Amino acid sequence: MQTTTYQKLPYPLPADPGALALHLQQLADAVDAKLDDLDTQWLAQMNKPTAVIRRNTNLTGISASTDTQVLMETIDKEVGGNLTSGQTITPDVGLEGWYHLKAQVSFNAGTPTANTQRRAMIKVVNFSLLSASFVVEEFWVEEYENNGSVNVTVEGVAYLDSTRTAQVWVRHTNATAIDVTAPVTWLAATRICPKV
Amino acid sequence: MSGTTVTQGLTFPTGTDKLKDIPTWLKTLATQLDGKLQSHYLDLARTEVPPFALLNNATPASYTVTGGSSGSNILRFESVLVDTASMVDLTADNRVFNLTKPGHWCVGCYARINGPGGTSGVRLMLNTDFGNTWGNVAHHDTTNTFVWLSASAIFYTTLATDKFFVQISQFGTGIPGTALTVDRALAWAYWVRDL
Numbered sequence: 385m386q387t388t389t390y391q392k393l394p395y396p397l398p399a400d401p402g403a404l405a406l407h408l409q410q411l412a413d414a415v416d417a418k419l420d421d422l423d424t425q426w427l428a429q430m431n432k433p434t435a436v437i438r439r440n441t442n443l444t445g446i447s448a449s450t451d452t453q454v455l456m457e458t459i460d461k462e463v464g465g466n467l468t469s470g471q472t473i474t475p476d477v478g479l480e481g482w483y484h485l486k487a488q489v490s491f492n493a494g495t496p497t498a499n500t501q502r503r504a505m506i507k508v509v510n511f512s513l514l515s516a517s518f519v520v521e522e523f524w525v526e527e528y529e530n531n532g533s534v535n536v537t538v539e540g541v542a543y544l545d546s547t548r549t550a551q552v553w554v555r556h557t558n559a560t561a562i563d564v565t566a567p568v569t570w571l572a573a574t575r576i577c578p579k580v
Numbered sequence: 581m582s583g584t585t586v587t588q589g590l591t592f593p594t595g596t597d598k599l600k601d602i603p604t605w606l607k608t609l610a611t612q613l614d615g616k617l618q619s620h621y622l623d624l625a626r627t628e629v630p631p632f633a634l635l636n637n638a639t640p641a642s643y644t645v646t647g648g649s650s651g652s653n654i655l656r657f658e659s660v661l662v663d664t665a666s667m668v669d670l671t672a673d674n675r676v677f678n679l680t681k682p683g684h685w686c687v688g689c690y691a692r693i694n695g696p697g698g699t700s701g702v703r704l705m706l707n708t709d710f711g712n713t714w715g716n717v718a719h720h721d722t723t724n725t726f727v728w729l730s731a732s733a734i735f736y737t738t739l740a741t742d743k744f745f746v747q748i749s750q751f752g753t754g755i756p757g758t759a760l761t762v763d764r765a766l767a768w769a770y771w772v773r774d775l
Binding site: 386388389390391393394395396397398404407408411415418419422425426429482484486523524525526527537538539540541576577578580 | 599602603604606607609610611613614615617618620621624627628629630632634662664686688690692719727728729730731732766768770
């Protein structure tokens, strides 16, 4: 018995024409196993780890000039594995890699102050470092608002794993407290590639 | 004389084949299947880790955005965080992503820009060397010193030689000068799918 170069498929020696049925079965079994493996891997590949999580109730009374985390509350979609509990994006072991992150935050101020900031932030926090959470990456986008309501989107690419989580935070300078409103406040993540 | 299957050309015996030729026929079939399977495994590996590059710049850099020479407003980068397909050569040109494969690409950038002030605004543009702007975000700022912008776009190319780069510009009145400083920039390009 010999095997092929790459996938080690079996075939008989030239001087071994007997046991044809056995040779055929061995080749068919080997091809079957390879096709099954390819099917499994293709399915995983087509099912890229992706999640969209959303705020489904308003987060009210956010004070000015302080970073405030917006915990999401519901999973819109999660495919390719366990990426989230619904509050943040934290890939399970085996799903680590480089992720394209995008968030939208919907702000609403009951009493808007002209020309004040509405900042949406994606923070990547490594909570395995020392005893405190540690921000290893941040993406900010800020809008100025005169009328009270504005949607702010922010995006970036970052490495995530089971100890590096993507979170949404906000900050503003309105004179009075403002709200972050559902359901158009969300965080989405899709893996570009595994760790390389 | 062996026959072959219609679409993949796999060998099989016919009624005139001799028993002693069966090992040779099986070797041919096994080799053909080996090549087909290997091709699929290589495709799998290629799509698991697509062409992808991520560039970073964390050292404040000044750009001439009014009256400068051509290309003086193209963002420059100092480090390669990821490059799976030899898309970037910072020594040769620290501003461009070489899009090494035809297909659909996602390109994007995040930047913190310092210095507009007045009643000016700043703009972030995702460009390719064949002349199109694929992403364009602008921010008009009346009171703040810093502006943060992020944008991404998906476009396609039929070539394997296109380049992607990011430009900044400013607009409005009351512009304090001809230069802007970019404190932080992160840009990416990754291949999404075939044409």
